[in-house]
Structures are given as C-alpha cells and as structure tokens.
Amino acid sequence: MPTSGLKLNIDNMSIRLRDRTFCPVCDKLVRLVTYADAAAFFKTNEKDIEKLGQEGELHRLHNRRAKLMICTDSLFSSFDKRQTRMLPNLPPADKG
Numbered sequence: 594m595p596t597s598g599l600k601l602n603i604d605n606m607s608i609r610l611r612d613r614t615f616c617p618v619c620d621k622l623v624r625l626v627t628y629a630d631a632a633a634f635f636k637t638n639e640k641d642i643e644k645l646g647q648e649g650e651l652h653r654l655h656n657r658r659a660k661l662m663i664c665t666d667s668l669f670s671s672f673d674k675r676q677t678r679m680l681p682n683l684p685p686a687d688k689g
Contacts, residue, residue, distance in 0.1 A: 616664045618652045625654060625662035634668060645671065 613622040628639045631651065635641065642663065646653040650671050652664035 614654055614656070616652050616654060616666065619664060619666045621666070623652075623667075624665045625656055626665055626668065627660075627662055631663040631668055635672065 613624055615621070616623045626634075628642045631642045632639045642651065645651040646663065650667070652667040653661055654664055656662050
C-alpha cells in the first residue's frame with residue numbers, strides 16, 4: 594500500500610505528512626516554508642532568514658526532498674516578538 598506524502602519513523606521521531614512535519618524544538622507537527630517565503634513575510638532577504646536560523650530564532654528543518662526550510666510556528670512566534678518600529682516622518686504628499 595503506497596503512503597504518498599506520509600512517512601512515520603517513531604524511533605527517531607521523523608514524522609512527515611503531506612503538508613506537515615514534526616519540529617523537535619516546537620515538539621509538534623508544523624508546516625514548513627521556504628527561505629524566500631519567510632523572507633517575504635519579514636520583508637527582508639534570505640540572508641537575514643539564514644542568520645536567524647543559525648542563531649536558533651527560526652527552526653530549520655529538511656522537507657521530504659531534503660531542502661532546508663523554516664518552521665512556520667517559529668516564524669510567526671519570532672515575528673510576534675518583534676517590536677513595532679515607528680515610521681520616519683515623511684513630508685506631506687504633493688496634491689497637484
């Protein structure tokens with residue numbers, strides 16, 4: 594019986610479903626996003642996402658094709674912790 598999109602390996606906690614995988618840091622099933630999508634979410638570039646991953650703020654996991662991706666729970670948690678920045682005072686728009 595084929596198990597397309599489903600991989601369970603309980604001994605070393607490698608659990609993958611079609612759209613989720615087990616994040617050992619979050620200790621639950623999570624969705625994954627690419628570095629590019631994570632960068633778009635933060636309005637930054639992929640190097641910043643890579644740095645956050647290396648620092649452990651974002652959890653990095655391999656998808657079923659062995660591509661390094663970002664745990665969405667860590668992404669949203671990190672985004673929620675960020676302080677709101679004030680926008681610079683801009684001159685009023687010219688209404689001409």
